[in-house]
Amino acid sequence: MKKIYRFLLIVPSLFVLIACGSEKSVDRETFKEIQKATEIKKVNEAELLEFTMKWGDQISGEAQTALIETLQKAIAENGAAGAVEFCHAEALPITQKVADKHQVVVKRVSLKNRNPANAPSEMEKSLLEAYAYNTEQGEANQPNIQKLEDGEVLLYTKAIVIPGGLCLQCHGDPNTEIEAATLAKINEKYPGDKATGYKAGELRGMWSIAIPRKEAIRNM
Numbered sequence: 515m516k517k518i519y520r521f522l523l524i525v526p527s528l529f530v531l532i533a534c535g536s537e538k539s540v541d542r543e544t545f546k547e548i549q550k551a552t553e554i555k556k557v558n559e560a561e562l563l564e565f566t567m568k569w570g571d572q573i574s575g576e577a578q579t580a581l582i583e584t585l586q587k588a589i590a591e592n593g594a595a596g597a598v599e600f601c602h603a604e605a606l607p608i609t610q611k612v613a614d615k616h617q618v619v620v621k622r623v624s625l626k627n628r629n630p631a632n633a634p635s636e637m638e639k640s641l642l643e644a645y646a647y648n649t650e651q652g653e654a655n656q657p658n659i660q661k662l663e664d665g666e667v668l669l670y671t672k673a674i675v676i677p678g679g680l681c682l683q684c685h686g687d688p689n690t691e692i693e694a695a696t697l698a699k700i701n702e703k704y705p706g707d708k709a710t711g712y713k714a715g716e717l718r719g720m721w722s723i724a725i726p727r728k729e730a731i732r733n734m
């Protein structure tokens with residue numbers, strides 16, 4: 515960002531110098547500075563990946579906070595069954611809003627997805643399998659970046675693990691943890707639901723954020 519602003523500020527002043535036809539020759543230092551500022555933004559690959567990792571953390575964090583706040587409010591106001599209805603209508607629009615704000619694609623995907631729209635692509639499937647394996651081995655999962663489309667898109671992913679109680683009301687054991695009314699609502703809204711039977715500590719899915727390289731560079 516900083517560099518772009520400098521570019522915008524210095525270029526017009528160059529025009530002024532030329533347009534006014536000033537007799538005074540521009541000193542060497544000023545010229546050097548102008549040249550430096552007008553150079554196309556060159557970014558090294560390691561810096562780009564480091565930035566994308568931080569930015570992906572930030573975007574997934576924002577989407578997660580928005581979802582959890584809405585979920586908790588919906589449960590408090592309408593109970594878990596009512597909240598299922600609310601999630602059905604609001605979960606995707608909430609993540610879409612965060613995506614639009616940052617000009618990226620934000621998804622939550624799972625090997626056992628509830629909403630068919632949250633099924634993983636082939637690439638996402640292999641990342642989910644790797645995260646699931648680590649989780650089963652008791653190893654912590656680190657976020658990951660994969661290059662897609664010849665590196666034009668950077669795919670940031672981050673594991674979503676079931677922390678405990680709250681989630682099990684709708685993703686736990688259908689006989690003991692999910693209330694009958696909630697289960698009925700889940701089956702009504704999601705006839706092909708695969709997202710029950712989870713235990714605390716298990717991998718539930720992952721954030722998948724496709725960041726165009728140019729958007730990352732623009733925001734650096």
Ligand code: HEC
Pocket residue numbers: 585589594595597598601602603605606622623624626627628629630632674675676677680681682683684685709718719720
């Ligand atoms: C009130 C019930 C409810 C609770 C509680 C709940 N979820 Fe969900 N969850 C849903 C519904 C409904 C969907 C499908 C949303 C949609 O249509 O996009 C869903 C979808 C998801 C997805 C997207 C993948 C998929 O299966 O479609 C993830 C990941 C997820 N939930 C994780 C969690 C986690 C982690 C918690 C606990 C912090 C949690 N959920 C708590 C109802 C719930």
